[in-house]
Amino acid sequence: MNDSSYILIEGVAQRFKTQRGEFEALRQIDLRIAKGEFVTLIGHSGCGKSTLLNLIAGLTTPTSGLLLCAGREIAGPGPERAVVFQNHSLLPWLTCFENVHLGVKRVFGAGSRSAGAKSESKAELAARTHAALELVGLSHAAQRRPGEISGGMKQRVGIARALAMEPKVLLLDEPFGALDALTRAKLQDELLEIVVRTHSTVVMVTHDVDEAVLLSDRIVMLTNGPSATIGEVLTVPLARPRQRVALADHPTYLQCRKEVLDFLYTRQTHVHKEAA
Numbered sequence: 001m002n003d004s005s006y007i008l009i010e011g012v013a014q015r016f017k018t019q020r021g022e023f024e025a026l027r028q029i030d031l032r033i034a035k036g037e038f039v040t041l042i043g044h045s046g047c048g049k050s051t052l053l054n055l056i057a058g059l060t061t062p063t064s065g066l067l068l069c070a071g072r073e074i075a076g077p078g079p080e081r082a083v084v085f086q087n088h089s090l091l092p093w094l095t096c097f098e099n100v101h102l103g104v105k106r107v108f109g110a111g112s113r114s115a116g117a118k119s120e121s122k123a124e125l126a127a128r129t130h131a132a133l134e135l136v137g138l139s140h141a142a143q144r145r146p147g148e149i150s151g152g153m154k155q156r157v158g159i160a161r162a163l164a165m166e167p168k169v170l171l172l173d174e175p176f177g178a179l180d181a182l183t184r185a186k187l188q189d190e191l192l193e194i195v196v197r198t199h200s201t202v203v204m205v206t207h208d209v210d211e212a213v214l215l216s217d218r219i220v221m222l223t224n225g226p227s228a229t230i231g232e233v234l235t236v237p238l239a240r241p242r243q244r245v246a247l248a249d250h251p252t253y254l255q256c257r258k259e260v261l262d263f264l265y266t267r268q269t270h271v272h273k274e275a276a
């Protein structure tokens with residue numbers, strides 16, 4: 001393993017058994033993601049973006065092919081790979097603090113550390129939890145429950161929970177999909193800052209071309225399913241830190257945007273057959 005193939009995906013295919021027989025969602029996926037890189041997966045609805053992200057998360061195993069993270073086979077979920085879903089999946093009866101703390105305890109608490117690593121004290125676990133909530137600007141809402149905060153705040157708690165576990169890889173499945181445009185823009189900006197601070201490797205599923213260009217080092221464009229594969233990979237040569245307003249009429253930004261739109265709406269028109 002070297003830093004340029006921190007996540008290595010080779011010859012991956014995913015087939016599902018359905019009532020109408022076997023359905024091939026993904027075929028021949030080959031991708032190397034460097035340490036610290038921000039990669040987005042984009043493609044039409046149902047092409048297999050979440051299927052690929054779930055494979056990297058270790059939530060599913062491929063029908064064929066190989067996935068490695070830091071040189072080790074991905075054989076299941078692991079604390080080095082945290083996932084944030086669109087529906088933020090918080091436990092409604094716990095406060096924001098407790099929701100984040102739960103993840104922190106699982107990774108750093110008593111009995112959870114790998115051999116040789118010392119489990120942390122109660123005070124240390126609480127400090128980690130507070131720090132994560134602060135990172136996403138939610139210290140003031142620590143004692144509130146999910147039902148008492150907005151959708152954007154819930155999503156920030158989900159991100160705080162993932163970040164608090166200090167994952168090497170952050171996997172985001174349309175984390176801002178359910179939010180209004182302004183909240184979405186604010187969270188994208190926060191994510192940009194957090195990623196710079198934490199040097200995380202990020203793989204993010206999105207439908208949003210502007211989001212992909214603004215956030216990514218590379219955009220992986222998937223062909224339509226069934227049997228989707230990687231159609232094109234676009235490198236976004238924009239310097240960081242990136243400012244959305246300054247980029248809005250930047251020629252490189254506009255060119256990248258055009259290339260992704262061309263791929264999606266000229267080279268991949270949306271004809272998709274759902275699995276049974």
Ligand SMILES: Nc1ncnc2c1ncn2[C@@H]1O[C@H](COP(=O)(O)OP(=O)(O)OP(=O)(O)O)[C@@H](O)[C@H]1O
Binds near residue numbers: 043047048274
């Ligand atoms: N467990 C499963 N069994 C059968 N088919 C499945 C299963 N999971 C996903 N599929 C099918 O695989 C294809 C890819 O699904 P996936 O959810 O990965 O797409 P997606 O690109 O993330 O879609 P969207 O953008 O709409 O969220 C779809 O046709 C879906 O119906």
